[in-house]
Amino acid sequence: MAGGAVVAAGGSVVLVCLTVKAAMDGMETPIDIADTFYGTHFGDIHGWVQGCYAPNATAAKGTRASTPPAPLPVPETGRDRDKEGRGRLYATYTKFNPTSSRHYSGRTSMVVDLRKPLRPQAEQAVATRDSNHHTDEGDEPKTPGFRQAVLDEFDVGTALDYANRYSDIAYWRIRGREQQLIDFYGSAQSDTREPYRTENVNRGVAKDNPLGRLFHDAATKKWGQLHPYTGN
Structure with a gap:
């Protein structure tokens, strides 16, 4: 398979x-x-x-x-990381809406200092992303009443330039984890009919994404399978 x-x-x-x-x-x-x-x-x-x-x-x-x-x-980003002690952290998170009793699942990334504890930096990345919700992406939840975003999982790669993220297996893992989270909580609204079960309007990984299975398998190998694969 x-x-x-x-x-x-x-x-x-x-x-x-x-x-x-x-x-x-x-x-x-x-x-x-x-x-x-x-x-x-x-x-x-x-x-x-x-x-x-x-x-x-x-x-x-x-x-x-x-x-x-x-x-x-050795990628240029790897040399940058070794020289400056930096890397790119990728993280998944969830937000719960007590009004609708539904979850929103998302992901974010941030350049971090590898010489410092990673979890606090992952939490900071999520907090920074949380502060930008509703302002920079049209498919994010608009329903009021969301609680603070909560860190789910994180991983670290070498792509200081986000344009090079596909060279990081850490990015693959987080992409797969995000989609598994969405499916775990009830699937994206684009995959179901009303009444919707999550606050995610669209999937994190399109069903026909050619890398979808690889994202899923990479996440499963790292953290275990949260939900079976739902792509084509």
Whole structure:
């Protein structure tokens, strides 16, 4: 199932664009991350052509075994992090509305100081995001009466520039976690009919997102499965 999902993602225009951009930036591509996560070889184009995927230890006698790929160059963001002690923290959170008895689930990110305790910084990231609700995104809850946002889970990556977030497995995990939270509390309004069960108007990860299954699996491996996969 996982391998099939990666193949499907590999044929996606979206994934190809992200992969090309990351490769040009000298960073891990989404396909590289998927290969590492699943133990697959979809990023090894030479291996596809030659048909050489078997590890040296398990290759049958008389057959060619794939040569382990050379280490990828250290991303610029990684060097920035090592030099300045910074990274990007990604977090999920929930907000409860006692008036409607429904939850809103969301995510946020923030550049943090890795030399300091991470949980207080994660809580600060959520508090900062909470203060901007209703002002910067049209699909957020408009119903009054929400309680303060509560941190759910967080993870840390190296993409100081948010544009490079797809090179962070931490970002993949948080994307998957957000959608699992939405589904856990009753699904997005776009997936159900009234009476709605959550305050999320739309899904966190579109059903046809080519990386949806990878986001879900990454989150499940990190924190356990909160809700089964609901994408296509």
